[in-house]
Amino acid sequence: MTDIPRDGEAEQANLRPLSLLYGMAAVKVVFILALLRLFAGPMTKDFFDKELISMPTWEWALFSLTPGILVFLARRPQDWAWLSSERNFLRIPLSFYFLYGLAFAVFQGVWILWISVAASVGAFAGIRYLNSKEAAHDH
Known part of the structure; x- marks a missing residue:
């Protein structure tokens, strides 16, 4: 016999x-906002001959948390499989957050950007773990 899902289970599966x-x-919108924020500083220098907005620091650390949160939310195998078409895009903002955070943390001494580096590395590790878990589950 087949198991019939209860009403609450069916609703939860759909949600x-x-x-x-x-x-x-949200990851895509935050990535677009991060890019706009990144280029806002140089644009104000071009338009007003002085930099009105500095380069991103603490907000970059917040931006870099969004892909990791999504990876954490999709940790169940069926959820990770559902995100299969978006995994390659997920690596783009992660790489960007990691490279910017690492470059400015190392070369400019902006210590708060180490949060961005750690969040990106954590999300990359989560993706690798979920991919290996999915590969082991498929066999």
Whole structure:
């Protein structure tokens, strides 16, 4: 006999992909905002002949947390499989956050950007773990 899901289980199963869809949209919107924030400083220097907005620091650390949060939310195998089409895009903002954070933390001494580096490394480790878990589950 087949198991019939209870009402609450069926609703929960339908809400999970929807929350992941919103999570992926949030990662994309935050990445676009991060890019705009990154280029706002040099643009103000070009327009007003002085830099009105400095380069990102603490807000960059917050931006870099969003992909890791999504990876954490998608830690169940069926959720990770549902994100299979978005995994390559997820690596783009992670790489960008990591490289910017590392470069400015090392060369400019902006210590708060080490949070960005740690969050990116953690998210990369989570992706690697979930991919290996999925590969072991498929065999």
